[in-house]
Amino acid sequence: MDERINIAIDGPAGAGKSTVARSVAEALGYIYIDTGAMYRAVTWSAREAGLNVEDDQAVTDLARELEITLAPGPDGQVVLLNGQDITDKIRSRDVNLHVSRVAANDAVRLLLVEMQRKLAADKGVVMDGRDIGSHVLPNAELKIYLTASVQERALRRFRESGDASGITLEQMEREIEERDRKDMERAISPLIRAEGAILLDSTGIPAGEVVSQIVTLGSKKLAEAKQDVI
Template structure:
């Protein structure tokens, strides 16, 4: 779907939250309902991580990571499974969800230049309004002027359970391992110096532990229509 010129009838929506909170699924469905563009920033960081793994670049090698990030061409396109991710023209939609990528993406995302490069890409994509963007620092850092900010969360146990169902049969991992990894990732995301996971002061906190995806989507769509009416 193409964006329309002007922003009089559109707003930007930022959806932040910890790993496994359902941000990507919710953001994609909200964008579909509103006719907006969905931007999965996590997929962009995963694409850089996959490229770093292939190039045998260690997460601690800041200089090499910085050079890598500036050299990559990352595209997000509408696809059958929600979004197709192209890395230098190669479809890596499935590859970036591998366990190897998941285990170190937070370390790669802590690199200052990586965040600067991807953040600039993300702001450019949102310049004309009408985007739903999800990540860790969208409302606080990437799009601080987004008209609607939602911080989507759930308990570690619930997030691990959702992720376990999502990858069941695809990856050899236990529910307990996933819960520990999600808790570890929360800590890494919250404690990193560069753009940590934080709830923006003007964000609405939504605990989805006892909510279905459809209920969360419906609530955010309703909020967005209220915000749009207020902006006019």
């Protein structure tokens, strides 16, 4: 038996999924896959091409031509689009405002989900997003639903980009709430707490403590998986 499991971490925008998932992967020696970055890459490319993100067919046709690569870098994950480093570009406010619409594109989701499942086929993956435990990796041995209050999530995003984007913290809170609504109400793979997912609220809790909790849970799940085959 391969002594590894897959870990799915879902949750709303600004919950700290990427930071936590990356650290969990490092602690366990697993591969980290930021699925949100893949949707952001498609969104950024569509906006750069001048496409209307409401035009599902045009965005899908574009996505089919894209080569998205997630690679480790000195400061975390590097996102390459057709060989171009767009790691910082996909975190812009413009991408934040449009990525939910692209993520609701059924054909784009099918393309990216297929890529994501292939990456996780050999186990030893920590994958974060909004529909990992419910749709992408429903058989993941450990599922986490990571959340935090809207106020805290907005503050985190504001510290990351608020000053640069020129918006207020209150505007950021409204945008986070709107993003939550779109993600939860979309018809295709909405944001939900997957069956069997463990709820972790990171409000007021240091990221390191959240990481430790998930690593401990992962170790327990691995032990259980070994016991099941004895």
